[in-house]
Every structure is written in C-alpha cells, then in structure tokens.
Amino acid sequence: MYKVKVYVTLRESVLDPQGTAVKNSLHSLNYSEVADVRIGKYMELTIGETDRDVETIVNEICDRLLANPVIEDYRYEIEECVAQ
C-alpha cells in the first residue's frame, strides 16, 4: 500500500485572487507582517497493491484530474507502507 501526498500550486506567473483575499483579511486582523499568500491544494491518496508503477499512476492522475497543467504545478511524495 502506498500513501501519496500531492501538492498542487498555481504557477508563479498566475494571479492568485484567493491568496490576495486571504492576505487582505490578515492585514485587517493586524498581521501586517504577512507579505504574500499563495493558496494551493493538498491531497492524500491511498493506493492499494498494483502491478503498475505507482509513480506513473500518480503522474497520470495529476495530469488528467488533480491539476490543471496549464496554470498549475504539482509535486508529490510517495511513501510505501505496510498494510495492517
């Protein structure tokens, strides 16, 4: 069994209005030291035993469903764990 952590972030060049809104809220709450906020997605997948290569599967999944490769980057960590 594998635990996969996927991080999807907007590319640097893409505006992040959600992050800007959070930054402005933080400034209203008097956290003026916060200079920038970028918001992304974090996903944890549990992948069962498979004959295929897990890295290939995760790359395909990210490209096809989890991230929009036009405006987002993704990275992931794969951790093998023993089924209990």
Add this chain to the structure above:
Amino acid sequence: MYKVKVYVTLRESVLDPQGTAVKNSLHSLNYSEVADVRIGKYMELTIGETDRDVETIVNEICDRLLANPVIEDYRYEIEECVAQ
C-alpha cells in the same frame, strides 16, 4: 524573511465528500487501485521581518483564519530565508 508552508486537513473522523467525489472519478477513469482520497488545503505565506515570534504568529493565523479547528487539523513548516 520567512517562508511558511501550511497544510490544513480534515480531521480523520470528518467525512470528506470532495475526496469521495475525486475517488469515484478516478475509479471511472480506471484507476481502481486508488483506495482513498482526502483533500486538504496548502498555503504558502511569506512573512517579513517582525519583532514577534513567527511560530506564535503562524499559530494565531491558522486558528483565527486559515483552519476551522472544529473539523480541521493543521501543521506547518517555517523556513527562514535571506531577503534578496
């Protein structure tokens, strides 16, 4: 300057309908080896120079704005970086 990475996840006991929807989509795409999906948020904060303790600030920000402590857990990594 500090780069802070914040990960917000739903607590284990809380249902994650968004994750279930993604899992079902993956099954429709023939990734039946995916046993579970949990979806969270990932945020990158840039915090400028400050007299206060950065860890205290990040804890306060997470409790007050970024996470809902009733149903979500958060963890973070603080990285000090030299301003360019």
